[in-house]
Amino acid sequence: EIVLTQSPGTLSLSPGERATLSCRASQSVSSSYLAWYQQKPGQAPRLLIYGASSRATGIADRFSGSGSGTDFTLTISRLEPEDFAVYYCQQYGNSPLTFGGGTKVEIK
Amino acid sequence: EVELLESGGGLVQPGGSLRLSCAASGFTFSTYAMNWVRQAPGKGLEWVSSINGGGSNIYYADSVKGRFTISRDNSRNTVYLQMNSLRPDDTALYYCAKRDGCGNGGCYYDYWGQGTLVTVSS
Numbered sequence: 401e402i403v404l405t406q407s408p409g410t411l412s413l414s415p416g417e418r419a420t421l422s423c424r425a426s427q428s429v430s431s432s433y434l435a436w437y438q439q440k441p442g443q444a445p446r447l448l449i450y451g452a453s454s455r456a457t458g459i460a461d462r463f464s465g466s467g468s469g470t471d472f473t474l475t476i477s478r479l480e481p482e483d484f485a486v487y488y489c490q491q492y493g494n495s496p497l498t499f500g501g502g503t504k505v506e507i508k
Numbered sequence: 509e510v511e512l513l514e515s516g517g518g519l520v521q522p523g524g525s526l527r528l529s530c531a532a533s534g535f536t537f538s539t540y541a542m543n544w545v546r547q548a549p550g551k552g553l554e555w556v557s558s559i560n561g562g563g564s565n566i567y568y569a570d571s572v573k574g575r576f577t578i579s580r581d582n583s584r585n586t587v588y589l590q591m592n593s594l595r596p597d598d599t600a601l602y603y604c605a606k607r608d609g610c611g612n613g614g615c616y617y618d619y620w621g622q623g624t625l626v627t628v629s630s
Contacts, residue, residue, distance in 0.1 A: 430611060430612050430613065431611060431612070433611030433612065433613065435616040437553075443622075444603055444620035444621065444622055444623060445553065445603075445617075445620055446620075447608065447616060447617060447618050450608065450609060450616050451609075456608075456618065457618075488552060488553055490553070490616060491613070492610065492611040492612075492613050492614040492615055492616050493611040493612050493613050494612065494613040495567075495612070495613040495614060496555060496567075496569055496570070496613065496614065497555050497613050497614030497615070498555070499552055499553040499554065499555070500552070501552045502552050502553075
């Protein structure tokens with residue numbers, strides 16, 4: 401099973417700042433089959449990125465994904481107030497699919 | 509508009525059973541794999557089980573294999589999760605999720621329900 405380690409656990413930033421979230425896999429993720437989700441309190445997760453770098457339908461272009469192999473990054477270019485949430489990565493290239501433990505982006 | 513509505517959660521004693529349902533609408537249900545993902549209170553996400561559109565391919569996480577059974581009724585646009593021999597560590601919010609695309613090891617999900625809470629406690 402691929403273990404996904406997300407860092408940092410918590411990121412304290414101000415609106416307008418750039419956020420860089422890391423997701424590291426314990427082994428190479430096949431074909432960059434990696435997704436990112438955003439989850440706000442009391443809500444279900446929302447798909448942001450799939451295939452490591454493709455934005456899901458309706459996702460703002462301030463969200464971008466990059467990486468391959470074992471190292472992946474989600475970047476939020478300029479934080480908006482609605483972006484403060486928990487972010488999870490998920491790999492679906494190797495069975496069983498697994499999720500990272502999450503990074504909380506909080507207002508500084 | 510895609511909607512997923514879970515039901516069937518509740519409080520159950522260890523060793524007990526529950527059956528979760530997820531009623532879907534807004535898409536051609538029979539052509540999409542459906543999935544259950546859970547989230548323990550204050551914790552991260554854990555994939556539980558998947559079933560393909562026709563119901564012939566089924567997968568489980570090791571943590572629930574032999575205790576949980578996923579099924580679907582395409583005439584009712586509903587997917588189920590029968591949970592037996594429940595344990596306290598099964599306590600979680602159970603989400604139903606629709607697959608979007610897939611890789612070699614599973615799928616990613618574009619629509620999620622709001623979840624149904626399962627609490628296993630004496």
